[in-house]
Amino acid sequence: MARLQLRNLEKVYGGAFKxxxxxxxxxxxxxxxxxxxxxxxxKSTTLRMIAGLEEIxxxxxxxxDRIVNTLEPGKxxxxxxxxxxxxxPHMKVRxxxxxxxxxxxxxxxxxxxxxxxVAKILEIEPLLDRLPKQLSGGQAQRVALGRALIKKxxxxxxxxxxxxxDAKLRASMRVxxxxxxxxxxxxxxxxxxxxxxxxxxxxxxxxDRICVxxxxxxxxxxxxxxxxxxxxxxxxxxxxxxxxMNVIEGHVDGSDFRTGGQVIPLGEALTGRLTARPERAALGxxxxxxxxxxxxxxxxxxxLRGVEFMGHEVYLHALLDGxxxxxxxxxxEFERMDRSLDTIRLLPEAANMHIFDRDSGRNVSLRAQG
Amino acid sequence: xxxxxxxxxxFTAGADxxxxxxxxxxxxxxxxxxxxxxxxxxxxxxxxVMLYPLIWLVGASFKTNAEIFANxxxxxxxxxxxxxxxxxxxxTPYTFGRFFWNSFLIILPKTIGTAISCTMVAxxxxxxxxxxxxxxxxxxxxxxxxxxxxxxxxxxxLFRELxxxxxxxxxxxxxxxxxxxxxxxxxVQFLRAIPDDMEQAARVDGCNSWQTLLFVVVPMLAPALISxxxxxxxxxxxxxLGPLIYISxxxxxxxxxxxxxxxxxxxxxxxxxxxxxxxLTITPALAVFFMAQKYFIEGISAGGIKG
Numbered sequence: 223m224a225r226l227q228l229r230n231l232e233k234v235y236g237g238a239f240k241x242x243x244x245x246x247x248x249x250x251x252x253x254x255x256x257x258x259x260x261x262x263x264x265k266s267t268t269l270r271m272i273a274g275l276e277e278i279x280x281x282x283x284x285x286x287d288r289i290v291n292t293l294e295p296g297k298x299x300x301x302x303x304x305x306x307x308x309x310x311p312h313m314k315v316r317x318x319x320x321x322x323x324x325x326x327x328x329x330x331x332x333x334x335x336x337x338x339x340v341a342k343i344l345e346i347e348p349l350l351d352r353l354p355k356q357l358s359g360g361q362a363q364r365v366a367l368g369r370a371l372i373k374k375x376x377x378x379x380x381x382x383x384x385x386x387x388d389a390k391l392r393a394s395m396r397v398x399x400x401x402x403x404x405x406x407x408x409x410x411x412x413x414x415x416x417x418x419x420x421x422x423x424x425x426x427x428x429x430d431r432i433c434v435x436x437x438x439x440x441x442x443x444x445x446x447x448x449x450x451x452x453x454x455x456x457x458x459x460x461x462x463x464x465x466x467m468n469v470i471e472g473h474v475d476g477s478d479f480r481t482g483g484q485v486i487p488l489g490e491a492l493t494g495r496l497t498a499r500p501e502r503a504a505l506g507x508x509x510x511x512x513x514x515x516x517x518x519x520x521x522x523x524x525x526l527r528g529v530e531f532m533g534h535e536v537y538l539h540a541l542l543d544g545x546x547x548x549x550x551x552x553x554x555e556f557e558r559m560d561r562s563l564d565t566i567r568l569l570p571e572a573a574n575m576h577i578f579d580r581d582s583g584r585n586v587s588l589r590a591q592g
Numbered sequence: 593x594x595x596x597x598x599x600x601x602x603f604t605a606g607a608d609x610x611x612x613x614x615x616x617x618x619x620x621x622x623x624x625x626x627x628x629x630x631x632x633x634x635x636x637x638x639x640x641v642m643l644y645p646l647i648w649l650v651g652a653s654f655k656t657n658a659e660i661f662a663n664x665x666x667x668x669x670x671x672x673x674x675x676x677x678x679x680x681x682x683x684t685p686y687t688f689g690r691f692f693w694n695s696f697l698i699i700l701p702k703t704i705g706t707a708i709s710c711t712m713v714a715x716x717x718x719x720x721x722x723x724x725x726x727x728x729x730x731x732x733x734x735x736x737x738x739x740x741x742x743x744x745x746x747x748x749x750l751f752r753e754l755x756x757x758x759x760x761x762x763x764x765x766x767x768x769x770x771x772x773x774x775x776x777x778x779x780v781q782f783l784r785a786i787p788d789d790m791e792q793a794a795r796v797d798g799c800n801s802w803q804t805l806l807f808v809v810v811p812m813l814a815p816a817l818i819s820x821x822x823x824x825x826x827x828x829x830x831x832x833l834g835p836l837i838y839i840s841x842x843x844x845x846x847x848x849x850x851x852x853x854x855x856x857x858x859x860x861x862x863x864x865x866x867x868x869x870x871x872l873t874i875t876p877a878l879a880v881f882f883m884a885q886k887y888f889i890e891g892i893s894a895g896g897i898k899g
Contacts, residue, residue, distance in 0.1 A: 275792050296798025308789035312811035321807070322797035373797075 224286035224299065224376035225251050226272065226414055231281035233267055233438075241267050242438045244281060249377075252407045254400070254415045256429035260461070261420060264438040266381055269418045273302050273379050285376050296325070301370035302379040306386060307362045309354040315365050316350040322373050340368045343402070360391045367399070380417040384424065392424075400428050422462055426450070434458050451574075456583040459506045459576065465537055468512060468547040470505045474577060479505045482543030484522050489572035498586040500579035507570045509537070512549040514559065515569035522568045529556075540566055653868040660863050675864030676872075683854060684842050688869055691850035695829060698763050698846055703824045705768030706775055707817055713770040714779030715805050719788065729780075735773040740833075748837060762838040763831075767824070775820045782816040783809070818887040826877045847873045 226249040233242035241264045249255040257265040270276035272283055274295035283290050290298045301322075309318050319340060320333035328336070341347045344364045354362060363383060370378055380399075384392045406413035419425055425432045426446045434441040434449065434457070441461075442454040453459035459467045472481030477493045479486040486505060515521035524540035524547060536556040538549045549568055551559070559566075577587040644666075651666030653675050663669060680688045716722070717729055751762040770776055790812065794804040810817070832848045839845060845853065851873060854866050881888070 273796060275795065294798075294800070295792075295795045296800075300796065302793070302796045304789050304793060306787070306789055308793040310790055310793070310808055310811075312814075321794075325798045325803060325807075369793075369797075 224412070224414060225249065225284075226255075226377050226416065227282075227284040228268075228272070229282040229284070231268065231271060231283065232279045233264070233271060233276065234279040240438065242271070245435075245438070245440050247433055247440065247443065249414055249416060252413045254403050254413075254417065254428060254430040256425040256432045257416060257418045257435060258420065258422060258425040258429075258432055258461075259435035259441075262437070263435040265418045265420075265435050267438075268435070269302075269379055269381055269416060272377070272416060273300055274298050299376035300379055301373045301375035301377075302381065303363075303366045303370050303383045305382045307354070307366040309357075309362060309365055309369070311354050313353075314350070315346065315352055315354070315357070318354065318365060319350075319368050319372050322369065326373075336372050340372045343371065343405075344368045359387050360395065363387060363395060364398075367402070371402075374412055376412050376414065378413070378415045380415065380419075382419055383417075384419070385421070396424060396427060422464070426462070432462075434461060436461075452585070452588055453506070453576065454585055454588070456504065456506070456578050456580075456585075459578070459585070463508055465509050465548045465550070467506050467508050468549075469578070470507070470542060470545060470547065471502075471580065472505060473501060473503050474499045479503070479575075479577070481505070484543065486522065486570055486575075487572070488575065488577070492572060492575055492577070492587055495587050495589060496577060497588075498579060500577075500581065500586060502580040503586075504578040504580045505570075506576040506578055506585075507574060509548040509550045511571040511574035512547065513569045513571065514538075514549060514551050514555055515567040522570070523565050524568055525564055526566050538566065540568070542568070649867055650871055653864060653871045655864060657862060657864050660867070672864075675862075675868035678862065679854070679865030679869040679872075682850065686843060688847070688850060688872065690843070691845050691847045692872075694844055695846035695848070698760050698835070699825055699828045701760070701764045702767045702828055703821050705764060706770075706772055706824045707821055709768050709770035710772065710775040710779055710820060711810060711813065711817065712805070713776050714783055715809060717776070718780045718783035719791065720801075732773045732776055736777055744833075744837065751838065757838060758840045758844065759838075760844070763828075763834055772824070775824070778820065779813065779816055782813060786812055815887055818884065822880060822884050822888060825880060829873075829877045 226247075228245055228247040230244040230246060231242055232240070232244050234240050245268065247255075257268060259265050267276060271278050274290065274293060278291060285299055288299075295302075309315075310321065313321065316337055319337045320328075323333040323336055324330075337350070338347075341350055344367060346361065346364050346368060349357060349361055349365065354365070357365065363386075366383070383399075384395050387395060403413055403415060417424075417428060426449075429446060431443060431445055432449055433443045436457050442449060442458045444452070444454075449458060449462050453462060453467070456469065460469070470479075470481050470486075472479055474480075474488070474493075474496065477488050477490065479488055522542060524542040526538060526540045527546070528539040530537040530539070534553055536551050536553060538551060538556075540547055540549070547568070549566075575587070576585050578585050648666045651668055652660050654671045654673065655663065655668040656670065656672055656674065659669060682688055682691075717725065717732070747762070747766075751757060754761075756762050756765075766772075786809075790808050791804050794808045799807065830848065831846075832852070835846050835849050836852075839849065842853070847869075851866065851869055854869065855861055
């Protein structure tokens with residue numbers, strides 16, 4: 223078991239392109255940390271630097287109490303699961319699993335015993351004598367997982383391990399991996415995980431904490447709940463949550479937020495929390511917190527532009543002073559709605575509103591921690 | 593009543609359409625068959641023209657000396673194995689077996705050396721970054737384009753200075769030092785097509801570069817390596833100029849030189865012996881080729897080069 227620490231980690235390619243800008247991240251012992259971000263945000267590069275597959279330009283990587291900056295990948299106490307499994311095509315599953323141990327100097331008997339144990343945990347015993355090409359995607363992924371597990375590493379690294387699977391299998395593998403993590407943790411085994419994904423569902427459902435990255439910078443590190451409820455900036459607000467958070471541009475005027483001709487009362491609690499009153503502000507509110515209103519009072523009026531029927535709920539897309547906003551209504555609510563009108567009335571929940579500084583992107587209405 | 597007559601009209605029309613469709617299908621099938629017959633006829637004809645010398649060679653090796661020039665056909669009138677028996681004895685103190693053994697002694701170390709050295713060099717070029725990599729790789733390509741003849745004399749002088757003349761060393765050593773740029777290039781191309789994830793997985797599993805090469809890269813490279821070995825085998829078997837330049841003792845002659853020997857030393861050429869030994873000489877290469885056709889094609893298509 224070990225803690226992973228990144229200190230001022232930098233990666234510069236060819237002396238010109240800076241991919242990672244001095245990031246700092248602490249992953250606690252036994253923690254499941256998810257690195258998430260859009261493509262090109264350097265999440266995979268960061269993971270590969272931790273693995274030792276990519277050289278670091280500056281900074282420090284510490285696993286446990288060792289600085290591993292210049293250590294070979296095999297000596298860092300890590301195991302990695304790759305996106306396309308990277309099983310050795312010419313070796314049977316059994317040999318694939320045992321390979322790392324054998325290279326590390328384990329005897330044949332030790333390796334065989336470890337293979338049996340891991341195969342049992344992952345339920346891949348019937349596959350042991352197959353070649354990788356005889357496995358389905360899900361099976362190959364489990365073998366890849368087994369190859370990492372068998373090494374009993376200090377830190378597990380996952381590089382988008384589920385992106386090659388279909389949606390259904392992905393969901394079941396998600397559960398399997400989180401269960402496995404909990405089990406390892408319970409049994410007191412090494413279980414520090416760094417998991418890279420671009421899929422926010424994976425991030426939200428699997429991570430103890432999530433590190434949101436953008437262009438080689440860390441935007442926020444927090445628990446899934448905190449990320450959702452307290453996004454530190456506009457980027458996180460937009461990236462986490464589906465449908466995306468509505469961002470309404472305007473300015474704060476006393477205890478109101480003014481946008482175009484409309485006024486949204488912010489309420490005392492929110493105005494009291496404001497750490498700044500930016501000239502160019504944005505009000506962020508999730509579609510789920512923008513209720514369809516029946517009355518007129520305090521409601522915003524918006525022109526309905528489109529409806530997306532999702533089954534149990536309906537996404538309504540409307541224009542609020544020329545800017546698109548989305549709201550989520552339950553199917554029942556949608557049934558009750560007077561659909562002959564072009565205009566809908568929206569009531570934002572004051573408790574779930576955020577005020578952002580449009581220039582810095584910062585959330586200036588965060589609740590005090592603790 | 594009208595309904596029934598209408599229905600029967602529909603039936604008739606349907607039957608007509610069906611008959612028409614069947615006829616059409618028959619015509620198409622016939623056309624396809626004719627076209628196939630034509631294709632095969634042409635292929636067979638051209639194939640025969642190309643193979644005829646070989647077939648004639650085999651036929652002629654069973655003819656008597658007198659018949660070879662008298663009879664242009666390839667089926668011997670009085671088949672005899674005299675050519676084989678006498679050819680095998682040769683006009684030297686050694687039998688042809690000795691020359692086959694010599695060929696084997698040249699081919700085996702050379703092929704193994706080529707496979708090992710070219711794999712290492714190709715792995716380096718395909719997977720590592722090092723100073724002057726581009727320049728060095730360009731020089732590999734340049735060597736590929738260089739006619740062999742150009743380097744013959746400097747090489748000869750070099751090996752003479754080293755005292756390697758009349759030994760197999762000049763034939764082995766350049767290949768064991770990845771001197772065959774073609775193979776290096778072929779393997780580099782093949783390696784580039786293999787994703788490096790498995791190698792990264794091996795590094796994470798604790799392999800150093802050599803272990804990665806040996807346990808992960810070489811097995812994946814197997815089809816290309818087999819074709820490298822096959823090419824080297826055939827080319828060495830057929831190589832005449834190399835042994836001619838460097839080997840002067842008859843007891844070290846490979847089969848390619850031994851064939852020439854029987855032409856040189858006999859005043860009246862015993863053509864049937866020469867042809868018989870030629871047949872024996874090409875047999876191993878042919879056998880290997882037919883057994884390993886699949887790998888040849890794989891190797892050629894992977895390298896994107898015509899053989």
